Amino acid sequence: MSASFSRSFTIEGRDFLNAGRASTQIKTILKELSVDPAIIRRVAIASYEAEMNVVMYATRAKLKFTMSASAINLEIDDEGPGIPDITLAMQEGYSTATSQMRELGFGAGMGLPNMKKNSDEFVIESAVSKGTRLTMTIYIN
Amino acid sequence: MACMHVCPTHAIRVRMRKATLLRDRCIDCGECVNACANAAVLPQTSSFRDFARFKHTIAIPSPVLYSQFGKDVPPWAILAALKRIGFNDSYDAACASESVSIAIQEYLDSVDSPRPLISPFCPAIVRLVQVRYPNLLEHLIPIESPMEIAAREAKRLAMKNRGLRESDIGVIYITPCPAKALAIKNPSRKKHSFVDGTIAISDIFPNVLQALPDVLTGETGSEILGLGLGWPIVGGQVACLKAEDCLSVGGLDHAVRIFEEIENGKLRDIQYVEVHSCPTACVGGSLTAENAYIARGRVLKMVQRFGGKPCQDREKIRELYRKNFFSLPGKIPPIPIQPLDSNVSKALGKLQQKQELYESLPKINCGACGSPTCETFAEDVVRNTADTDDCIFIAMKNFETLSANLLEKVMAHSKRVRVMNPASQL
Ligand SMILES: Nc1ncnc2c1ncn2[C@@H]1O[C@H](COP(=O)(O)OP(=O)(O)OP(=O)(O)O)[C@@H](O)[C@H]1O
Ligand SMILES: [Mg+2]
Numbered sequence: 001m002s003a004s005f006s007r008s009f010t011i012e013g014r015d016f017l018n019a020g021r022a023s024t025q026i027k028t029i030l031k032e033l034s035v036d037p038a039i040i041r042r043v044a045i046a047s048y049e050a051e052m053n054v055v056m057y058a059t060r061a062k063l064k065f066t067m068s069a070s071a072i073n074l075e076i077d078d079e080g081p082g083i084p085d086i087t088l089a090m091q092e093g094y095s096t097a098t099s100q101m102r103e104l105g106f107g108a109g110m111g112l113p114n115m116k117k118n119s120d121e122f123v124i125e126s127a128v129s130k131g132t133r134l135t136m137t138i139y140i141n
Numbered sequence: 142m143a144c145m146h147v148c149p150t151h152a153i154r155v156r157m158r159k160a161t162l163l164r165d166r167c168i169d170c171g172e173c174v175n176a177c178a179n180a181a182v183l184p185q186t187s188s189f190r191d192f193a194r195f196k197h198t199i200a201i202p203s204p205v206l207y208s209q210f211g212k213d214v215p216p217w218a219i220l221a222a223l224k225r226i227g228f229n230d231s232y233d234a235a236c237a238s239e240s241v242s243i244a245i246q247e248y249l250d251s252v253d254s255p256r257p258l259i260s261p262f263c264p265a266i267v268r269l270v271q272v273r274y275p276n277l278l279e280h281l282i283p284i285e286s287p288m289e290i291a292a293r294e295a296k297r298l299a300m301k302n303r304g305l306r307e308s309d310i311g312v313i314y315i316t317p318c319p320a321k322a323l324a325i326k327n328p329s330r331k332k333h334s335f336v337d338g339t340i341a342i343s344d345i346f347p348n349v350l351q352a353l354p355d356v357l358t359g360e361t362g363s364e365i366l367g368l369g370l371g372w373p374i375v376g377g378q379v380a381c382l383k384a385e386d387c388l389s390v391g392g393l394d395h396a397v398r399i400f401e402e403i404e405n406g407k408l409r410d411i412q413y414v415e416v417h418s419c420p421t422a423c424v425g426g427s428l429t430a431e432n433a434y435i436a437r438g439r440v441l442k443m444v445q446r447f448g449g450k451p452c453q454d455r456e457k458i459r460e461l462y463r464k465n466f467f468s469l470p471g472k473i474p475p476i477p478i479q480p481l482d483s484n485v486s487k488a489l490g491k492l493q494q495k496q497e498l499y500e501s502l503p504k505i506n507c508g509a510c511g512s513p514t515c516e517t518f519a520e521d522v523v524r525n526t527a528d529t530d531d532c533i534f535i536a537m538k539n540f541e542t543l544s545a546n547l548l549e550k551v552m553a554h555s556k557r558v559r560v561m562n563p564a565s566q567l
Contacts, residue, residue, distance in 0.1 A: 003486040005493050024401050032520075033488050034480035037275040041404065044276075048405035069485040105407065114406065140485075 005029075006066040011054045013080065016104070019055045022063050023047040029065075030072075039140060042118040043072055046136050049111040050076045056101055057081065058131065074119075074136045082128040090116070090124070144173035145513045149393045150272065154521070155511040165478055168268035169327070170393065170418050171319035175427045186322045186428070187313075187338045189227055195311030195337070197303065199295045200228040201288065202315035204235040205373040205423045206342055206349075207365075207443060208436035214353060216370070216443070217362030222352040226345070228313070232295040236452040237287035238369030242381030243458040244284050244467040249384050249412055257388070257403065257411035258282045260378060264324035265418035266396060267473065274400045275475035282413070283469040287372065288314055288321070290467065292335035311337045315345055317373070317426030320418065332470055341428035367452035371444040373423040374437050378415040380444075387413040392420035481523060491523040498522055503534045 007029070009022035026047050030040045047063070054061040058080025066073040083089045090112050097107025116122045121137035144160055145153040152166035153173060160173075192198050200223040207216040216233065223231040249258065261267050261281040270277050292312045299310050314336045316322050322339040371377035375391040388411055390399050396416050402408050419425040424440060425433035461467070481495075482488035502515040510531040512518035521527035530536045 003489040003493075005489040005496075007496065020401065020405065023405060027401075027404065029492065031273065031478060032481060033485070033492065034477055037475070041276045041406075044404050045406040048407075067489060069489065 004066055004068040006064060009063045009065070011051055011061045011063055011076075011078075013055060013057070013059045013061075015055060019052060020048060022051050022065075026065050029067075033067075035072075035140065039072070039138060042138055043074070046115045046118045046138070047074055049115050050074065050134055050136070052106060053111055053132075054078050054080070056097065056106060061131075070140055071120075072138045072140065074134070074138075076134045077131065078133070079131045082130055082132055083124075083126040084128050086124055086126055142508060143176040145511075146508060147172045147176040148513065150269070151513050151517045153513065154526070155508075156526075165476060166272060168265050168272055168418075169320045169323040170265035170269075171323075171427050174319050186316065186319070186341045186344065188340070188344070191338060192311045192313060196309040197229045197299060197305055198227075198311045198313060199299060200224075200231045200313050200315055200340075201234050201291050201295060201336075202231070203288070203317050203321070203342070203373065203423060204233075204238065204370060205317040205426065205429060205436065206315055207235070207370065208373065208424055208439040209342060209346060209429065209431045210350065210353060212439055212442060214357070215362075216365040216447075218353060218356045218360070219349060220365075221356045221360050221362055222349045223315075223345075225352040225356065226348040230295075230299065232291055232298075232312075233365050234287050234291040235365055235369040235372065236367060237291040237294065238372040238378075239367040239381065239451060239453050240369075240458050240461075241284060241287045241290060241467060242369065242378065243453065243455055244462045245282060245378070245413065246382050246384065247459055247462045248282055248284060249382070255280055257408055257414045259403075260413070260415045261469070261473070262286045262378075263320065263417050263419075263423075265318075265320040265393070266416045267324075268476070269393070269396065269418070270400070271473060271476040272478065273397075274404060275477070276404050277400060278473055278475060280403065281473060284467045285469050287369070289335055296335055313337065314339045315342055316340070317342050317423050317429045318419070319428060320426075322428075342426075343428050343430045346430040364447055365452065366447050366450045368444065368448045369452065370447055371440060374440045375417060375420075375422045376415070377422065377440070379413070382413065384412045386411050387415065389415045391417045391422050391425075393418050395420075481520075495519045495523045498529070501535070502532060507533075509533050 011022060023044055027040055027044050030043060051063065054076065058078035061076055061078035064075040088094055092113045093109040095107045095109035101107050115136060119136035120139045123135040126132040142155060145155055149170060149172060150166045150168055152163045154161050202223065207219055220231040220233060257280065259277060259280045259282065267281065270281060295312055296307060296310050299305050300307060312335060314321065316339040325334050325336050325339060368381045371380050376389040379387040379389050390396055396418065399414060421433040421437060424436035480488055481491040499516055499519040502519060504515045506514040510518050510527060512521050512527060518527060518532060522529055
């Protein structure tokens with residue numbers, strides 16, 4: 001059996017004050033393990049964008065970070081409105097962000113496409129008025 | 142202990158009642174120097190005596206020095222005073238700041254590298270990036286500091302005008318902070334510095350103050366001009382740039398937040414971020430003599446008085462820029478933290494162990510164990526540099542169980558004694 005490490009975080013919707021905490025802590029862990037900076041950057045973008053989508057669109061979520069010697073896995077499971085049309089949401093530039101969110105610098109419609117681009121495996125499942133579940137894997141080497 | 146608690150990168154431990162430094166985590170910010178009550182940590186600046194080996198000494202004051210005296214003392218008088226207190230010559234660096242600003246603007250206009258670019262002039266910030274944000278090294282703008290540019294120019298002029306050899310000339314930087322002093326001793330890249338030593342502003346302040354009245358009554362000088370005078374305060378660099386979409390950040394806590402955002406792929410629309418480890422930038426350095434806010438007010442006043450006219454011919458500087466006059470030689474390397482274990486699987490195991498231990502700690506960061514926080518203590522334990530028992534809460538709990546066990550044993554023993562010796566029941 002190979003060793004692994006995991007840690008869970010809760011993310012609250014609308015909590016802009018603490019937004020980004022989970023990804024910051026994940027980065028700290030990866031730096032402690034001397035993971036290649038290029039990989040840290042990909043994990044940072046993937047986890048941060050996922051975290052922000054929860055803050056902006058969902059009620060709350062659990063983010064589970066797991067790392068083994070060969071891969072990093074991020075699982076974000078939220079309670080929220082869900083995404084009615086995933087293909088549309090995955091398009092670059094598609095966004096339902098409010099003008100207020102755009103003011104804060106979000107809403108370019110690049111979050112989901114960037115998560116996909118930065119992960120080696122990307123799975124998105126969603127059920128309207130239940131929630132959304134993202135699973136992303138980034139290989140090490 | 143104070144030094145351990147103020148260290149922003151948790152690089153200090155107290156072991157056997159002595160502070161020790163984890164060099165790979167230290168960013169030379171100087172917070173510990175400020176906090177140390179018994180001066181156990183000393184900034185690595187020098188005194189006059191150390192420069193006797195040079196035939197010709199040139200003082201280059203950080204432009205912060207211009208803000209340390211009364212509001213009507215012009216920079217030229219301070220440069221003149223430096224010549225009266227033992228230096229053979231003095232040389233202004235504010236003008237070099239203006240040149241460097243023009244070079245930054247050129248770089249922004251012509252190089253298409255990841256944005257935002259980050260200023261590399263605060264040595265503590267550069268080390269913070271090296272230690273904690275290796276991803277952002279490519280954002281550091283590869284342009285030499287005004288200090289180095291001024292030192293190189295001062296040496297070149299002294300060689301040309303006085304026929305001196307480079308080794309005869311000692312350039313001494315009058316520094317507002319230990320970070321600059323340390324950066325000259327341990328440069329971020331293996332390269333030659335044109336600065337030969339540093340003296341703290343606070344050390345030289347009384348002498349300059351004493352020399353000033355004679356200068357002001359007996360000499361005249363030409364004014365130091367240009368927006369470079371504003372560099373010692375937050376926003377001073379950005380004020381010299383034409384580019385919009387720039388940020389000015391003061392304080393390590395804010396720097397960390399901005400760096401986290403950049404690392405997360407944000408702030409791409411920002412062109413340039415000026416970052417200082419001190420909240421009030423260089424006027425707030427720990428080796429200054431004047432209150433940071435008073436000094437800031439004076440800098441603003443000086444910019445108002447002398448900033449309107451440039452000190453450099455812009456076209457000439459652009460020409461120099463194209464000839465790589467300002468280029469930083471070499472790459473700034475990362476300074477990786479020692480991993481928990483060189484074997485990834487083992488490291489993951491240790492991380493798990495660390496997390497479990499952390500959960501059992503009181504999380505009050507008392508520091509009694511000699512590590513600054515419960516989290517660093519847990520890390521130290523899995524790294525085998527601390528012992529679980531060093532935590533007084535764990536030691537106390539262990540002691541309680543131990544004494545409870547002992548008590549039980551004593552009771553059991555006395556029972557047995559009683560059974561074996563019925564007479565004792567009498
Ligand atoms: N967890 C979620 N729950 C509900 N809807 C979501 C969730 N994540 C994304 N969406 C929907 O998908 C759209 C696209 O998301 P994406 O992250 O790509 O862009 P954005 O969040 O609008 O902008 P950006 O991420 O660039 O700031 C969102 O505008 C939103 O309507
Ligand atoms: Mg998004």
